[in-house]
Amino acid sequence: MSAFSAIGEETEQDQNEFTPGLEPQPTWCPGCGDFGVLKALKGAAAELGLSPDEMMVTTGIGCSGKLNSYFNSYGFHTIHGRSLPIARAAKLANPGLTVVAAGGDGDGYGIGGNHFMHTARENHDITYIVFNNEIFGLTKGQTSPTSPMGHKSKTQPHGSAKTPLRPLSMSLNAGASYVARTAAVNPNQAKDIIVEAIQHDGFSHVDFLTQCPTWNKDARQYVPYIDINDSDDYEFDNTNRSEASEMMFETENALHEGTVLTGRYYVDEDRPSYQQEKQRIGEMPEEPLAERYFDDSYEWERTFDNFLDKHK
Amino acid sequence: MTDHELIWRIAGGSGDGIASTSQNFAKALMRAGLHVFTHRHYPSRIRGGHTYTEVRVSADPVKSRGDGYNFLLALGDSFARNPSEGAYYGNEEIKPLSENLDELNEGGVIVYDSGLLDASEIEDFDERVEENDWHVYDIDLRTIAREHGREVMRNTAGVAVTCAIAGIEPDVIKSLMSDAMPDKILEPNLTVFDDAYEMVQEEYDVEAPDVSAPTGEHDEEQVLLSGSDAIAYGAIDEGCRFIAGYPMTPWTEVFTIMTQNLPELGGISEQVEDEIAAAALAIGASHAGVKAMSGSSGGGFSLMSEPLGLAEITETPLVLVEAMRAGPSTGMPTKPEQSDLEHVLYTSQGDSHRIVFAPGNAAEAYYQTRKAFQIAYEYQIPSIVLYDQKLGGELSNVPASVFDEEPNADLGSVLTEAELEDAPHDDSGKYQRFQHDTENGVSPRSLPGQKGGRYLATGNEHMPAGHISESPENRVAQMNRRMQKVDNIRAELDADGEFNTVHGDEDADLGLITFGSQQGTVEEAADVLNEKGHSVKVLGVSEMMPFPKQQVAEFLDSVDEALVVEMTASAQFRGLISKELGGYGDQMSSLLKYNGNPFEPADIVEGFETALLEGEELPDNRTKFVPKVGE
Numbered sequence: 025m026s027a028f029s030a031i032g033e034e035t036e037q038d039q040n041e042f043t044p045g046l047e048p049q050p051t052w053c054p055g056c057g058d059f060g061v062l063k064a065l066k067g068a069a070a071e072l073g074l075s076p077d078e079m080m081v082t083t084g085i086g087c088s089g090k091l092n093s094y095f096n097s098y099g100f101h102t103i104h105g106r107s108l109p110i111a112r113a114a115k116l117a118n119p120g121l122t123v124v125a126a127g128g129d130g131d132g133y134g135i136g137g138n139h140f141m142h143t144a145r146e147n148h149d150i151t152y153i154v155f156n157n158e159i160f161g162l163t164k165g166q167t168s169p170t171s172p173m174g175h176k177s178k179t180q181p182h183g184s185a186k187t188p189l190r191p192l193s194m195s196l197n198a199g200a201s202y203v204a205r206t207a208a209v210n211p212n213q214a215k216d217i218i219v220e221a222i223q224h225d226g227f228s229h230v231d232f233l234t235q236c237p238t239w240n241k242d243a244r245q246y247v248p249y250i251d252i253n254d255s256d257d258y259e260f261d262n263t264n265r266s267e268a269s270e271m272m273f274e275t276e277n278a279l280h281e282g283t284v285l286t287g288r289y290y291v292d293e294d295r296p297s298y299q300q301e302k303q304r305i306g307e308m309p310e311e312p313l314a315e316r317y318f319d320d321s322y323e324w325e326r327t328f329d330n331f332l333d334k335h336k
Numbered sequence: 337m338t339d340h341e342l343i344w345r346i347a348g349g350s351g352d353g354i355a356s357t358s359q360n361f362a363k364a365l366m367r368a369g370l371h372v373f374t375h376r377h378y379p380s381r382i383r384g385g386h387t388y389t390e391v392r393v394s395a396d397p398v399k400s401r402g403d404g405y406n407f408l409l410a411l412g413d414s415f416a417r418n419p420s421e422g423a424y425y426g427n428e429e430i431k432p433l434s435e436n437l438d439e440l441n442e443g444g445v446i447v448y449d450s451g452l453l454d455a456s457e458i459e460d461f462d463e464r465v466e467e468n469d470w471h472v473y474d475i476d477l478r479t480i481a482r483e484h485g486r487e488v489m490r491n492t493a494g495v496a497v498t499c500a501i502a503g504i505e506p507d508v509i510k511s512l513m514s515d516a517m518p519d520k521i522l523e524p525n526l527t528v529f530d531d532a533y534e535m536v537q538e539e540y541d542v543e544a545p546d547v548s549a550p551t552g553e554h555d556e557e558q559v560l561l562s563g564s565d566a567i568a569y570g571a572i573d574e575g576c577r578f579i580a581g582y583p584m585t586p587w588t589e590v591f592t593i594m595t596q597n598l599p600e601l602g603g604i605s606e607q608v609e610d611e612i613a614a615a616a617l618a619i620g621a622s623h624a625g626v627k628a629m630s631g632s633s634g635g636g637f638s639l640m641s642e643p644l645g646l647a648e649i650t651e652t653p654l655v656l657v658e659a660m661r662a663g664p665s666t667g668m669p670t671k672p673e674q675s676d677l678e679h680v681l682y683t684s685q686g687d688s689h690r691i692v693f694a695p696g697n698a699a700e701a702y703y704q705t706r707k708a709f710q711i712a713y714e715y716q717i718p719s720i721v722l723y724d725q726k727l728g729g730e731l732s733n734v735p736a737s738v739f740d741e742e743p744n745a746d747l748g749s750v751l752t753e754a755e756l757e758d759a760p761h762d763d764s765g766k767y768q769r770f771q772h773d774t775e776n777g778v779s780p781r782s783l784p785g786q787k788g789g790r791y792l793a794t795g796n797e798h799m800p801a802g803h804i805s806e807s808p809e810n811r812v813a814q815m816n817r818r819m820q821k822v823d824n825i826r827a828e829l830d831a832d833g834e835f836n837t838v839h840g841d842e843d844a845d846l847g848l849i850t851f852g853s854q855q856g857t858v859e860e861a862a863d864v865l866n867e868k869g870h871s872v873k874v875l876g877v878s879e880m881m882p883f884p885k886q887q888v889a890e891f892l893d894s895v896d897e898a899l900v901v902e903m904t905a906s907a908q909f910r911g912l913i914s915k916e917l918g919g920y921g922d923q924m925s926s927l928l929k930y931n932g933n934p935f936e937p938a939d940i941v942e943g944f945e946t947a948l949l950e951g952e953e954l955p956d957n958r959t960k961f962v963p964k965v966g967e
Contacts, residue, residue, distance in 0.1 A: 044762075
């Protein structure tokens with residue numbers, strides 16, 4: 025019998041189940057895009073029939089980092105940029121968990137950029153939502169890695185001399201097997217994409233455009249948006265790497281010219297997840313490691329029997 | 337060093353098999369009933385460069401590398417750079433011979449490969465040989481090796497010559513070679529061995545060996561292993577089945593041993609992008625219910641500061657190991673030092689509360705690593721095993737029975753789903769995992785996936801169910817509870833009374849205090865001092881945090897004054913004692929060494945007699961004396 029009976033349990037959940045009684049109302053500013061992520065995640069979790077006790081939501085630091093304060097599941101609000109390595113290990117320790125990591129654009133593409141790159145490369149079976157508002161919010165409006173060139177702020181008084189980072193292209197090149205962009209103003213698409221991302225067997229990266237009405241007043245509300253998978257103007261095959269790459273490049277350019285493109289950019293259902301690769305080479309057990317510590321019949325190996333001979 | 341000891345130094349270039357040859361030599365002599373202890377000296381370089389390993393061999397137990405050495409086997413450096421005028425590295429080709437003469441004891445033996453080394457290139461070589469009464473054997477080992485095998489087998493020829501001169505039974509070595517070498521290379525190696533051995537028998541008067549190996553017998557079965565082995569085995573026996581890391585000398589050894597063994601134990605090892613990730617992965621795995629560890633050396637451990645603080649405030653069990661080397665920054669990557677002490681005790685945001693053990697030898701490394709896991713998982717706190725390049729890499733014989741212990745995979749203070757049903761929850765079903773009032777400061781945790789266990793872990797200050805709070809009352813309650821755990825751990829360690837070691841006569845007038853890997857060396861120095869008529873005892877401290885205040889104060893109260901011996905340049909350990917005890921500065925002097933080589937007993941004897949007792953200057957800068965406050 026599993027020591028983790030919430031995992032895989034058939035449940036019917038109302039999305040309100042995912043609202044914590046202790047902190048039902050978020051502290052985000054009125055009109056903040058972050059509400060859209062929370063709503064989409066609750067909707068997706070309910071639609072997938074997940075139980076709050078089988079989900080682990082890890083977050084970084086910033087306004088986005090409070091996501092799991094307002095979402096009723098297991099949560100780990102970590103440190104700036106480090107939600108991914110903690111999420112990865114929890115998934116390896118107990119692969120039955122549904123693991124969602126989240127953070128802002130500074131958190132994920134700046135300070136945590138190295139972890140982002142490597143988690144994508146390794147194709148861990150987790151979902152990563154990046155709240156991309158093109159600015160640092162909680163520290164009060166500084167230029168971020170995705171801020172457009174020329175962006176003025178208190179820390180870039182003469183306007184940023186840097187071209188913005190390309191999150192979708194970076195993700196594809198690093199090795200993510202599911203890459204999508206959605207926007208807070210597009211709740212139905214957002215929910216559907218998060219459902220797909222959680223279901224996807226591998227690293228799913230969702231770049232989630234979240235308008236910041238307080239510090240990024242110049243920025244659009246990310247409306248009107250275009251869903252590239254529905255629009256006849258954007259014909260491409262999102263299972264084709266080259267076509268996906270071109271579409272991403274165009275999308276990243278278009279955002280700074282005022283056109284908001286969203287949708288599923290790359291989907292690779294064939295690539296095995298990291299866990300599968302690791303099991304294939306014999307470096308990860310088939311049974312969840314976390315279960316073993318509750319298995320009274322397990323005979324724990326010891327040095328005296330297993331390793332001393334070569335030292336004699 | 338006594339007359340009954342052989343301290344054999346095999347020298348050559350990096351990549352010439354010095355380490356493996358010396359390991360086989362040490363193991364063979366251990367099997368023959370002797371006590372062995374090795375010391376490795378190597379550069380941060382893969383091919384070429386002066387390297388040696390010493391193997392100390394004695395009929396009695398040994399705890400250090402000893403003083404100097406008495407048998408040099410100088411092989412060639414296959415990857416020596418060409419000498420060039422103005423280049424600082426000089427003539428690397430001759431270094432296996434020239435670099436090792438200063439430390440060779442009077443009356444010692446020199447065997448050198450005359451096929452590769454030309455002693456006439458060394459200034460005053462003959463004069464020095466005569467002055468020191470060295471016995472020189474110039475033997476063309478390379479040619480012997482080439483005749484039956486390959487040039488690289490000159491190591492085997494050198495070992496055979498050693499056996500012939502030092503009176504070691506050939507079968508002692510040959511039976512180990514048969515175990516250690518694959519068939520293909522075994523035959524030619526055995527032929528090379530016999531050839532070299534017989535040649536010495538025929539051409540030299542071996543009836544009167546100048547330096548001979550002792551003979552002995554063990555009371556019980558022994559194993560030859562390093563501090564790194566012992567740490568890894570301690571972790572495995574505590575049910576650690578997850579490690580994450582990034583390579584860095586000298587921590588890489590523990591990481592490698594774990595990584596090679598975990599798959600067959602159904603465990604997981606992750607080599608990750610950096611040390612921030614490494615520590616974070618260990619936290620993630622531990623949070624999800626697997627006993628996990630990570631580790632690094634100075635520079636990599638710097639990156640772990642941030643996750644370390646996260647583990648403290650989220651009360652996630654975490655075991656780290658820190659293998660010190662000479663710093664700051666890249667420092668001297670392959671040389672030992674103890675100067676990460678303060679770094680490891682205090683690094684990270686806010687008031688640190690963690691456990692730090694510094695074992696003094698391989699057996700202690702095994703026990704203390706196990707205790708580190710037990711405390712981490714029971715008290716939900718980070719535990720760190722602090723060691724160094726010396727302890728990590730040196731091989732010594734340890735009774736096999738040390739490891740005849742039951743495994744312990746207990747996850748510590750974790751609730752089961754059944755227990756969670758009766759545990760306190762908030763209105764929306766969150767478990768109050770960080771309750772204010774608990775018996776011993778520990779609030780039991782739940783694990784993701786357990787029904788009825790969900791909560792928020794956060795690096796922010798938090799309320800019982802985990803939600804962020806800046807309420808002063810809650811802050812003080814949570815902070816006090818977390819700090820209270822440290823007091824309780826201190827009380828538990830005091831009750832155990834196992835890890836700090838006192839050596840010597842209880843009524844001695846003077847004290848030597850040290851920590852971690854220098855313990856055995858300091859104890860041997862004390863034995864020498866007592867034989868010379870002094871009255872000295874030693875305190876070797878392993879419990880660095882929480883600090884054993886009472887025990888150290890009692891030790892200091894019982895002696896007139898003490899010499900604190902440590903491998904730092906700023907007397908960090910003495911500073912720690914003063915900080916923790918709030919005084920005793922006028923009673924403690926320091927002997928420091930930070931030149932990249934560990935203390936030898938003679939360094940301490942000299943520092944004690946010359947500097948502390950006689951108040952005279954030390955003759956050179958190998959060690960540094962810092963007088964007590966007020967002098």
